Amino acid sequence: MNSYRELWRYSGVKIVASLVAWGVTGAAAVWAALRLSGFEPDWPWVPAVAVTPHVAAAAGAGLVLAAALRKRAAAALALAATVALGFAVVPRSLADGGTEPAGAPLRVLAANLMVGVADTGELMALVARLRPDVLALQELTPDAMERLEEAGLPETFPYAVTRPRQGAGGSALYARHPLTPGEAIEHGRFGQVRAVLAHPGGARVELVSVHPCAPKRYGRQPCWRAGLEALPRAGGPLRVLAGDFNATLDHLPMRELLASGYRDAADVTGHGLRTTWPQGGWGPLPGVAIDHVVADSRIGVRSFAVHTLKGTDHHPVSAVLTLP
Known part of the structure; x- marks a missing residue:
């Protein structure tokens, strides 16, 4: 038996x-x-x-x-x-290992503030430690912007193009060097601000604080796709796109954007599998890499890093680039 x-x-x-x-x-x-x-x-x-x-x-x-x-x-x-x-x-x-231009460095930091509730003091400490030339913010609310200004952000970054909004649609670009505002990309009440940075090394770089709609439920895909497709293609002026793309390298619009002549800093440096969302407190959800620093292929990529920031569901990301 x-x-x-x-x-x-x-x-x-x-x-x-x-x-x-x-x-x-x-x-x-x-x-x-x-x-x-x-x-x-x-x-x-x-x-x-x-x-x-x-x-x-x-x-x-x-x-x-x-x-x-x-x-x-x-x-x-x-x-x-x-x-x-x-x-x-x-x-x-796997790091690309290619030859990079030996030009002026450009340090970029991008952070999603989760409808403005991210920890202001910790963000300022991160800025002090990394000393970025450019800070790209997403989900910037009027209250968050006021807290950051009171904490001394304008003293660190004397130039700014800001578009704060209630909810998740606000964004901003802060910089140590002069910025010329451009026309923001607007889709589904999400504003992705643009500006041209005049680097003291002589280069002019168009910047975009990226944040299209999230495709998290049925019916949001057209808004998400339109927000990604509206991002400027590579070619012409030097460009750096940084922020919460709500897309990984497996999404077709993201692959099409890169194919136009951009490189993803995480992918170039061999950190392309580092997840950036969710950051803590989201149970069994698998981590995904949806926050990026994307640079024109003529721009070198020295390093990429993922950081922590209390109060938000996204990890901030940073990159050190080299301008030609």
């Missing part, structure tokens, strides 16, 4: 393991096909595709499980999905 029970238990475990292997493998294969197809369906795929690095890891686990169970067909499918997703994801963890 015990031998029959043990056999049944073993067979049951094996059946469940096989189902898991096929389920993970099949899902990963479909995911890889969609991700690499050049076609991006609407909701819920747009928010879901942000977790592609996690799916790539799951595909690898499915491969190991299928191989252990000697499921050749499942293992072959898992191998194809793992290779396909790995081809898209792994290069982000």
Whole structure:
């Protein structure tokens, strides 16, 4: 009797393991096909595709499980999905190693203030430690701007282009060097401010504090896509785009933006898998990399870093760039 029970238990475990292997493998294969197809369906795929690095890891686990169970067909499918997703994801963890221009440095810091409630003192301490030339803020409210000004932000950054708003739609650019305001990008009550920085080294750089709508629910994709597509393409003047893109390198509009002639600072330095959202207190949500510093390909990238800031769901990000 015990031998029959043990056999049944073993067979049951094996059946469940096989189902898991096929389920993970099949899902990963479909995911890889969609991700690499050049076609991006609407909701819920747009928010879901942000977790592609996690799916790539799951595909690898499915491969190991299928191989252990000697499921050749499942293992072959898992191998194809793992290779396909790995081809898209792994290069982000590898530094480019190319020759960078030996010009003037430009330090950029971007922070989403989560409707203005981020800790003012901690942000000022971060500014004091990193000494950025440019500070790009998102979700800047009138109250947050008042607190920052009282904390001495104008003394650190004498030049600014600000567009504070109640809620999540405000943004700003602060700089140590002169700024010429440009026309803000407006979509869905989200204002992405623009300005041209006159660097003392002689270069002129157009800056954008990036924050399109979040595609977190059905019906928001047109606003999100329009906000990303309205960002200036590379070519012409030097440009740096920094902030909360609400997009990862797996989103098609983001890939199209980079293909126009930009480079993502995290990707260039091998930190492209560092997640920037959510920052604490969001339960089991997988981390995703949606905050970026993106620079014209003619601009060098020396370093990239992810920081912490109390009171907000986003990690601030910084980069040290080199102007040609």
